[in-house]
Amino acid sequence: MNYIGSKFTLSSFLEENIKQTIKENDSKNLSECIFCDLFTGTAAVSKIFKTQVKKIIANDKEYYSFVLAKNYIKNHKTIKRKNELIEILNNLEKVKSKISFNYSTCGNEKRQYFSESNAMKIDAIRSKIEEWKNEDFINEEEYFFLLTSLLESADKVANTASVYGAFLKHIKKSAQKELILKPAEFEINENKHEIIHDIFQEDANILIKKIKGDILYLDPPYNAREYGANYHLLNTIALYDNFIPKGKTGLREYEKSNWCKKDKVYKELENLIKNADFKFIFLSYNDEGLLSLNQIKEIFEKYGKYDLKSKTYKRFKADNNRLNKKDDTTEYLHILIK
Numbered sequence: 001m002n003y004i005g006s007k008f009t010l011s012s013f014l015e016e017n018i019k020q021t022i023k024e025n026d027s028k029n030l031s032e033c034i035f036c037d038l039f040t041g042t043a044a045v046s047k048i049f050k051t052q053v054k055k056i057i058a059n060d061k062e063y064y065s066f067v068l069a070k071n072y073i074k075n076h077k078t079i080k081r082k083n084e085l086i087e088i089l090n091n092l093e094k095v096k097s098k099i100s101f102n103y104s105t106c107g108n109e110k111r112q113y114f115s116e117s118n119a120m121k122i123d124a125i126r127s128k129i130e131e132w133k134n135e136d137f138i139n140e141e142e143y144f145f146l147l148t149s150l151l152e153s154a155d156k157v158a159n160t161a162s163v164y165g166a167f168l169k170h171i172k173k174s175a176q177k178e179l180i181l182k183p184a185e186f187e188i189n190e191n192k193h194e195i196i197h198d199i200f201q202e203d204a205n206i207l208i209k210k211i212k213g214d215i216l217y218l219d220p221p222y223n224a225r226e227y228g229a230n231y232h233l234l235n236t237i238a239l240y241d242n243f244i245p246k247g248k249t250g251l252r253e254y255e256k257s258n259w260c261k262k263d264k265v266y267k268e269l270e271n272l273i274k275n276a277d278f279k280f281i282f283l284s285y286n287d288e289g290l291l292s293l294n295q296i297k298e299i300f301e302k303y304g305k306y307d308l309k310s311k312t313y314k315r316f317k318a319d320n321n322r323l324n325k326k327d328d329t330t331e332y333l334h335i336l337i338k
């Protein structure tokens with residue numbers, strides 16, 4: 001999924017630095033550690049460590065993210081009926097319901113987030129998944145696997161520039177393609193007798209007071225862009241509840257994050273670090289974020305030994321002219337040993 005702030009492309013930078021820090025400063029092996037991904041998003045970072053640590057705690061305040069983590073992290077055994085279930089869902093008769101009426105031109109508001117045909121397919125699949133759950137035809141593992149498969153497949157045919165803050169006037173090429181439900185594959189580790197990964201949907205600063213572990217990875221929003229607004233449609237597909245979409249863009253009510261507010265974010269980070277019962281804390285934060293590198297250093301140094309790693313790479317940025325311009329981007333990883 002193309003997600004704001006996704007760490008998918010930075011996997012090896014994060015894995016190398018986290019492992020190196022643990023190796024140099026702890027007698028414990030990584031396989032004995034509890035790893036917490038407190039702002040898990042697409043679960044990209046939890047995925048790296050899923051089979052390498054004793055336990056993962058993954059959390060995000062958005063429900064769609066909770067669903068992704070339930071599938072990619074909590075699920076660990078092969079879903080035997082996966083092809084059979086996916087095939088039935090792909091061949092359902094399309095129906096007009098919540099998504100078609102509110103987020104395609106089937107409805108009065110003509111919000112063209114999906115083609116009519118894809119919106120009706122989403123409605124058919126989503127309704128059937130809920131029906132199967134209510135009839136106990138599918139178990140919890142299958143439920144989150146199917147929901148994740150739908151979220152990922154629907155996102156691929158969304159008629160947006162990339163996020164769901166607005167839809168495009170004309171249906172773009174990728175959104176014209178028929179939605180095909182593809183299985184959201186997760187890593188299998190059936191051999192472990194006891195898999196106890198925990199998934200939460202809570203505010204990070206509240207959850208932090210209830211958990212403890214060895215490695216805490218933090219990847220909060222770093223600017224004013226609210227995830228609840230930019231990905232509202234993923235929450236709507238995942239929740240499939242009754243609500244009244246607002247205005248032209250069809251936004252649902254969402255709770256704002258203190259990490260997106262200039263006047264709140266410093267205190268939020270300080271409280272989080274103070275309350276964290278973890279020996280190793282890693283924070284990804286962009287140098288164009290609401291907090292400066294120095295402000296982060298100031299907070300971290302109060303609570304232990306601070307270190308900073310960075311990686312600069314070339315990003316190709318489309319220029320107004322014919323040429324592509326190379327642009328340097330730096331990714332920072334703040335490290336605290338408490």
Ligand SMILES: C[S@@+](CC[C@H](N)C(=O)[O-])C[C@H]1O[C@@H](n2cnc3c(N)ncnc32)[C@H](O)[C@@H]1O
Pocket residue numbers: 003004005006007008038039040041042043044045059060061062065202203204205219220221222227228257258259
């Ligand atoms: C930069 S993204 C994380 C990206 C993730 N590491 C990945 O690779 O996909 C930040 C995440 O923080 C979540 N978030 C924002 N405020 C939060 C809060 N107060 N508590 C928990 N999660 C929060 C957002 O929903 C979003 O998924």
